[in-house]
Amino acid sequence: xxxxxxxxxxxxxxxxxxxxxxxxxxxxxxxxxxxxxxxxxxxxxxxxxxxxxxxxxxxxxxxxxxxxxxxxxxxxxxxxxxxxxxxxxxxxxxxxxxxxxxxxxxxxxxxxxxxxxxxxxxxxxxxxxxxxxxxxxxxxxxxxxxxxxxxxxxxxxxxxxxxxxxxx
Amino acid sequence: xxxxxxxxxxxxxxxxxxxxxxxxxxxxxxxxxxxxxxxxxxxxxxxxxxxxxxxxxxxxxxxxxxxxxxxxxxxxxxxxxxxxxxxxxxxxxxxxxxxxxxxxxxxxxxxxxxxxxxxxxxxxxxxxxxxxxxxxxxxxxxxxxxxxxxxxxxxxxxxxxxxxxxxxxxxxxxxxxxxxxxxxxxxxxxxxxxxxxxxxxxxxxxxxxxxxxxxxxxxxxxxxxxxxxxxxxxxxxxxxxxxxxxxxxxxxxxxxxxxxxxxxxxxxxxxxxxxxxxxxxxxxxxxxxxxxxxxxxxxxxxxxxxxxxxxxxxxxxxxxxxxxxxxx
Numbered sequence: 310x311x312x313x314x315x316x317x318x319x320x321x322x323x324x325x326x327x328x329x330x331x332x333x334x335x336x337x338x339x340x341x342x343x344x345x346x347x348x349x350x351x352x353x354x355x356x357x358x359x360x361x362x363x364x365x366x367x368x369x370x371x372x373x374x375x376x377x378x379x380x381x382x383x384x385x386x387x388x389x390x391x392x393x394x395x396x397x398x399x400x401x402x403x404x405x406x407x408x409x410x411x412x413x414x415x416x417x418x419x420x421x422x423x424x425x426x427x428x429x430x431x432x433x434x435x436x437x438x439x440x441x442x443x444x445x446x447x448x449x450x451x452x453x454x455x456x457x458x459x460x461x462x463x464x465x466x467x468x469x470x471x472x473x474x475x476x477x
Numbered sequence: 478x479x480x481x482x483x484x485x486x487x488x489x490x491x492x493x494x495x496x497x498x499x500x501x502x503x504x505x506x507x508x509x510x511x512x513x514x515x516x517x518x519x520x521x522x523x524x525x526x527x528x529x530x531x532x533x534x535x536x537x538x539x540x541x542x543x544x545x546x547x548x549x550x551x552x553x554x555x556x557x558x559x560x561x562x563x564x565x566x567x568x569x570x571x572x573x574x575x576x577x578x579x580x581x582x583x584x585x586x587x588x589x590x591x592x593x594x595x596x597x598x599x600x601x602x603x604x605x606x607x608x609x610x611x612x613x614x615x616x617x618x619x620x621x622x623x624x625x626x627x628x629x630x631x632x633x634x635x636x637x638x639x640x641x642x643x644x645x646x647x648x649x650x651x652x653x654x655x656x657x658x659x660x661x662x663x664x665x666x667x668x669x670x671x672x673x674x675x676x677x678x679x680x681x682x683x684x685x686x687x688x689x690x691x692x693x694x695x696x697x698x699x700x701x702x703x704x705x706x707x708x709x710x711x712x713x714x715x716x717x718x719x720x721x722x723x724x725x726x727x728x729x730x731x732x733x734x735x736x737x738x739x740x741x742x743x744x745x746x747x748x749x750x751x752x753x754x755x756x757x758x759x760x761x762x763x764x765x766x767x768x769x770x771x772x773x774x775x776x777x778x779x780x781x782x783x784x785x786x787x788x789x790x791x792x793x794x795x796x797x798x799x800x801x802x803x804x805x
Contacts, residue, residue: 312482327483327523347593350511351578363551363580369507370581373483374525421576429555432571432711437560453711454575 312373317385322342325372332356332367335382343383343412347456354411354455357413358382364420366454383412386419395419395472404468407460414455418469421451425473443473478513482522489654489687492526497656497685500524504547505581507574508590517607518591531585531689534558540695543652546585548576550640553584562696565720568703569643575712577698585688588641588651589680590670592634595619606676607630613676621780622690622714626772626787627741632676633778636743637714641665643703644667645744646720646736650692655687662692666780667745676742699724699732700799706739706791715739717788723799730754730800737771740788747771759800764793 312323316339323338332349334343335358344367347355348457351369358367359381387393395415398404405411426442431448434441448466457465484500486492496502501520503509504527509638512518531545534556542563544553552569553559574582580662596602596614603612615623623633645665654660668680681686707713718738724731733754737745750771757763768789775785 316531319597327481328478349514351507354575354577357577364577365581366507366577369510371483371503371506371510374503374506376485387508417577424576428553429551430560430567430571432568437564437567438557450711451576454577 310373312376314372314377317381323372327371327373328442329372330368331358331360331372331375331380334372335367335380336424341382341384342403344416345409345412347410352456353410353413354417355410355413357417357455358419359416361379362423363419364417381416383416386415393419393472395422395468398468399465399471399475402464402468402471404461404464406461410455410457410459414452414457414465417452417455418465418472421448422469422473424451443470445470478510479519481513481518481520483524483525485525485528486550487528489526489531489689490658491530492524492529493654493656493685493687495522495524496687497683497684498658499684502526502585504583504586505549506586507582508576508586512591512598515600517600522642526687529666537692542693544584544693545584546690548584550579550584550587551576551583553640554579561641561700563647563693565642565646565701565722566640566693568701569639569705569718569720571716572703572705572718573639584640584691586646587638588644588665588688588691589661589682590638591679593637594623594634597634606634606672606679610673614738616778619780620778621783622716622739623778623781624741625775625777625781626745626774627671627743629672629674629676631674632672632742633781634672634676634742635739636669636741636745639703639705639718639738640662642715642718642736642738642744643720644691644693645720646734647745648694648734651688652690652692653682654687654689655683665744666746671743679742697722697724697732697734700802702795702798704791704795704798706787717784717791719791719795721795721799723796725759725800725802728764729756730759731756735792735795737788739790740775740784747774754796759796761793761797764796765789767796768792 345355347353351366356367500522531547602614705718720736722734
């Protein structure tokens with residue numbers, strides 16, 4: 310069925326089997342292979358993209374459900390020579406090893422920092438009415454939907470903290 | 478995934494009509510699509526309700542909140558009114574799933590998510606919930622995540638929601654729309670069925686009946702908390718959880734609204750436990766008596782035996798936390 314998506318600012322008209330997940334539409338139909346298929350069941354976060362500014366698992370939603378929506382993938386966040394602050398920080402802080410989870414980590418962290426800026430509380434936020442701080446505990450909790458089998462977590466947290474500091 | 482027809486519902490009446498003739502609603506889809514990929518669920522038609530006007534949180538005349546069925550778990554958890562007046566629900570939502578999933582999962586869908594019993598997901602194994610009459614593999618299998626209360630010989634699955642546990646403690650009601658336009662309101666106790674002879678029948682909802690909203694009564698005074706015990710610190714289902722709202726007056730408990738997750742096929746609440754606590758001065762002895770009552774009928778199946786003492790300790794700990802100031 311016909312599905313219109315705006316991907317990284319570019320309008321795309323796709324004719325898809327309704328079974329096509331947003332992740333498969335990106336990877337197989339548009340050649341945007343930055344978003345990764347890890348578990349394909351919403352458990353690992355490698356497929357994380359932003360839809361209308363919010364991070365979601367692209368593997369657990371159908372492309373046809375997003376007709377008219379704006380999707381941002383890792384390709385829209387930055388490119389060699391024009392990296393986003395988070396991408397720069399992942400490089401400088403060595404926030405990855407094999408790199409497979411990294412696009413999902415960066416998409417997730419990009420949206421997560423917006424969530425903190427908007428004052429969203431998390432499970433580890435003491436005061437539901439206060440402004441959440443960017444502590445290690447907060448970053449770990451908020452990034453728990455992104456697994457890294459190389460276990461680069463300490464440096465991922467450092468990269469996020471560094472990028473957030475530079476933005477502040 | 479098996480092929481299916483996909484329809485985008487134009488309005489709630491059309492959605493109910495389309496679902497009544499064999500369609501399955503899809504909202505966030507985070508559980509349904511997972512199950513469809515595994516062919517545990519094989520709907521012939523999906524009715525996409527995401528465009529329906531059910532995404533608002535509004536205040537009710539009596540000071541409560543009406544939460545549209547399509548409000549995402551993130552938006553609900555972050556709602557300033559909820560955080561202030563019904564913090565136990567905000568806390569329960571934030572304890573569930575991941576940031577990505579909460580952005581997609583909806584209020585109605587969260588209520589209707591399916592169990593995470595390993596055998597429900599494993600199509601090679603018997604499961605009375607997935608294929609009625611085939612038997613329950615879990616009773617003698619890997620059952621450490623499964624239920625100790627409300628089970629039957631046919632099924633020991635747990636309901637996995639955190640949100641629903643807090644809603645049960647708050648006395649929330651579900652509003653539905655039936656095919657043909659009839660509406661009704663159900664407490665969460667009324668919504669969910671225990672497995673009994675038919676574990677495949679999980680709610681009283683009729684074919685095509687659409688959850689349109691969840692209504693919270695006006696905020697109550699007292700302390701609220703949601704305590705979730707799980708195998709890792711984040712992004713895991715509850716082994717045991719307790720949603721508690723406790724009010725104290727002159728050193729005595731005047732209100733003890735308690736609901737439990739991870740223990741049963743539905744969010745669990747036991748009025749006798751609450752009656753036992755009400756009017757009494759807090760003490761470990763009292764809290765242990767409450768746990769005795771809560772767990773009097775509890776039955777473990779081997780690997781999940783630990784949940785019975787874990788539920789006791791969690792309840793005692795939560796009650797100590799919620800009555801702490803008065804004890805000092």
